[in-house]
Amino acid sequence: MTESGRRQIAGRGIPVPGNDIDTDRIIPARFLKTVTNEGLGLHAFEDARKHDPEHPFNQKVYEGASVLVAGLNFGCGSSREHAPESLKQWGIKAIVGGSFAEIFFGNCTMLGIPCMSVDNEDVLWLQRAIGRDPRQPVTVDVEKQEVRVGDRVIKGRIPDGARNQLVSGAWNATGVLLEAGDAIEATAKRLPYVSGF
């Protein structure tokens, strides 16, 4: 169940300015009316893009970008994994942000998308740097917990558990969890609400 690890991701950047960008903004609920994940990438930021022609996801210069740079509390709100899935299908492979909402962070990890937190000043610097030169590569080094652009090295943070999962390629947890075998049922049986009060 493991894939090759996500030690390091390099690609062009796309800045999404602003704090508290919620998952309804990333993908409006009407696109969750589906039983598959097909085509979700087409609807990433759909309403925000319609509302704002200058939205980064509308700009040709950011086509092909794979490192999204966001502000604080990115991905707050709903637990819909459709949100990171839509970004992934659009081409996003890593997200650098001031901070992340917890469920969104977990969902990204489960899809093999590292979310690296950096200081907010660094977010603003990165967003400006990418805006000035959208073609320059941005490297998200998961193992070393840093972001590199040109000769600048920015200190980042990914909590140990998620980082270990990403680096080892074990972000699809099902296989690892199944390895516990009968210990799962044994744990359940010790709980009086399972075994009967």
Added chain:
Amino acid sequence: MASSLLDKVWEAHTVRTLPSGQTQLLIGLHLIHEVTSPQAFQALREMKVPVRMPERTFATLDHIIPTTAPQARPFADAVAEEMTVHLTRNAEQSRVPFFDLTSGRQGIVHVIGPELGLTQPGMTIACGDSHTATHGAVGAIAFGIGTSQVRDVLATQCLAMAKPKLRQVRVDGTLAKGVYAKDVILAIIRALGVNGGVGYAYEYAGDVVDRMTMEERLTLCNMSIEGGARFGYVNPDQTTFDYLRGRQYAPQGAAFDRAVTWWKGVASDADTRYDDVKRLDGGAIPPMVTWGINPGQSVGVGERIPNPETAPELERATYREGLAHMGFEAGQPIAGAKIDVVFIGSCTNSRISDLRVAAAVAKGRRVAKTVRAIVVPGSQLVAREAEAEGLHEVFREAGFEWRNAGCSMCLGMNDDKLRGREMSASTSNRNFIGRQGSPTGRTLLMSPAMAAAAAVNGAVTDVREMM
């Protein structure tokens, strides 16, 4: 050493420590619905892995179903029908109990869990929905998960989780008349911020919480995620036990008394040490109304909408964006803001006590001519109870539509949506841009009493003037 409910429940459900350093945490109750489960069941089919503990898994329909009568199948909305077919088939094939429309038990997943007694103290509870912390009101560790984690729980009854830190949020004093659990949680989010709870579980405590009914605690815990906290709970006490006694899935007879003994034991010890403690004066909380585009952007009904220049620097841009989207001016009183739509419902505020409060305000009054107002009970059981009390007639006579149970206009996945720039007074939990189904729609979050008052006056009104 003293330990908290979080410590005790976490330890009791720990299967092992994973190579990543995370805990393999057993999930005692898994609740599923039609929106976040189909891809997970598909993944199980592809892996050829069965549902590990179908007897600890329960399904219902809530997000996409129409709330207008008759809810005849097939639904007019072909995609809603398809999602229903998938859930029905997945539940049947995996022998997962399913509270469908014909069960008499269908409803919003966070309403039916507690009301059926599925939700119990000391459990770990997961659901593919961010409002799962609702169930923490009975003293459970309950949290929202994404679809890949739904897959993990279906396949293994476990999750790979990092244990959160614990913050006690104390609300002491006495709430003023006309102030409800919804106002308390909006005040907490305003004080601690929409991301203040990231990395934390919130243990709600204090005089106000101690005196709350179970339904009030459900409202309180429901919006933990709006404050950034994935988990929120209240220690189980006599209120909890009285609420659970006699419910369908609660232990019965002598087993109930044995359960109470165990439940008392999972509560946080008196000398528990918290990573952080925050305090609010309950007596100072007014009826709250949001003015912006996240649930932290709120004011007391008597206050003016704040000026972005006075906001913390990092929040100024979001303040400006909020004002622009809502069409409000800084300094404008929130009272008097014109309302087009009133929605009373959602996993936050659709229980019988919410409907009673709203009906008491609506009784003998009329919804303003310019307002369309709907009341959507949280479950079929809530609907039957309300109808037995005649609340549906009170609402209808006042000019509200009385609907069937579902998530409805909280997120507009069925036909219940705002149109264009309509302004909604809503008892739901999110005022995000586009949340209620129209990309330009506007949402003001408030309590059921305040929403009923807004319906009558066609504008935001201090409900205390009508009591």
